[in-house]
Amino acid sequence: MKQAARKDFVEAFARGLEVIKAFDELHPVLGISEVAERANLARPTAHRFLLTLEELGYVRSTPAGYMLTPKIVDLGMAYISSRGIFNLAQTHMEQLVRELDQSCSLTQLDGSDVVYVARVTVPKIIHLAVTVGARLPAAGTAMGHVLLAELDDEKIDEVIQTPTLSVFVAVQHYTRDQLLEQINFTRQHGYSISDERLSYGVRAVAVPIRASDGSVHSSLSMAAHANAVTVEQLKTEYLPRLVNAATAISQDWERFATLPNRDVASIASSIPPPYAPKLSL
Structure with missing residues (x-):
């Protein structure tokens, strides 16, 4: 992930966006490890972001893994x-x-x-x-x-x-x-x-x-x-x-x-x- 020169750059927010972008047409359902790999994050970090997004209603957990919800369209x-x-x-x-x-x-x-x-x-x-x-x-x-x-x-x-x-x-x-x-x-x-x-x-x-x-x-x-x-x-x-x-x-x-x-x-x-x-x- 690119590092911003500005001190006001919020890296946690940028990482959260990378988690969302990990999902696409070819990868609609992803496990925690897959998200971590595609977003270039540690597995525990990816898990925390997924839990946060789930709480906000942007992803949901299924037996096969996590997937985006229609709310992401907003x-x-x-x-x-x-x-x-x-x-x-x-x-x-x-x-x-x-x-x-x-x-x-x-x-x-x-x-x-x-x-x-x-x-x-x-x-x-x-x-x-x-x-x-x-x-x-x-x-x-x-x-x-x-x-x-x-x-x-x-x-x-x-x-x-x-x-x-x-x-x-x-x-x-x-x-x-x-x-x-x-x-x-x-x-x-x-x-x-x-x-x-x-x-x-x-x-x-x-x-x-x-x-x-x-x-x-x-x-x-x-x-x-x-x-x-x-x-x-x-x-x-x-x-x-x-x-x-x-x-x-x-x-x-x-x-x-x-x-x-x-x-x-x-x-x-x-x-x-x-x-x-x-x-x-």
């Missing part, structure tokens, strides 16, 4: 609620889903991964089943390229060297120069398309959501089966609608920032449709 939802992200984006995302009959997602960059912070789905079977909170390697996704395009090359190098926390592995791998070439395309054209880059059979298109100062804080994307949607359809049918929605969300976000005492849900309904910027296809 920690992630606190971030989403405090930012108002989903409330601001929901109306526009739902409209996209109605028009195109494909799932729509909002993601942000965290380390070398993109993290899903909002999602509107359709009942279809797709190769990647993701939910809010899921992580995907940024270098292997259209959303990731949109978010990486905001960074300079030096910062991108740092991101690439950061180990992913995602359980997914992209089927396509690129050299640094190949990755930067794709990111430069995104910088120039304002969007990214993934043609089965992350998973076979899945295509996606993503665009940035910008703050009032022009910086990118999120990516809006849609994914579809490769046998149902061509790359050309992503460009001509999906991309213009996606840009429209991203522009609307950006405008809602800007207005929300200037009206902190307004109810978030009421803001989206009061914003007129945005002007759709020209696209470079």
Whole structure:
């Protein structure tokens, strides 16, 4: 575990978070020794943290070991609620889903991964089943390229060297120069398309959501089966609608920032449709 230079760093709290992070999709149930190993803690220390988390309702003990409870979702939802992200984006995302009959997602960059912070789905079977909170390697996704395009090359190098926390592995791998070439395309054209880059059979298109100062804080994307949607359809049918929605969300976000005492849900309904910027296809 990394040691913080600041004297106010609470190491016990950091260790508790490491215990929570020890659980994931591949390790939903863990024994005390397994938690200790994955969190890099002594077994008695891991046991005390588990007992504390159990008392607080975040884990429960089963005959097979400890597992997280649904209450753990509250920690992630606190971030989403405090930012108002989903409330601001929901109306526009739902409209996209109605028009195109494909799932729509909002993601942000965290380390070398993109993290899903909002999602509107359709009942279809797709190769990647993701939910809010899921992580995907940024270098292997259209959303990731949109978010990486905001960074300079030096910062991108740092991101690439950061180990992913995602359980997914992209089927396509690129050299640094190949990755930067794709990111430069995104910088120039304002969007990214993934043609089965992350998973076979899945295509996606993503665009940035910008703050009032022009910086990118999120990516809006849609994914579809490769046998149902061509790359050309992503460009001509999906991309213009996606840009429209991203522009609307950006405008809602800007207005929300200037009206902190307004109810978030009421803001989206009061914003007129945005002007759709020209696209470079």
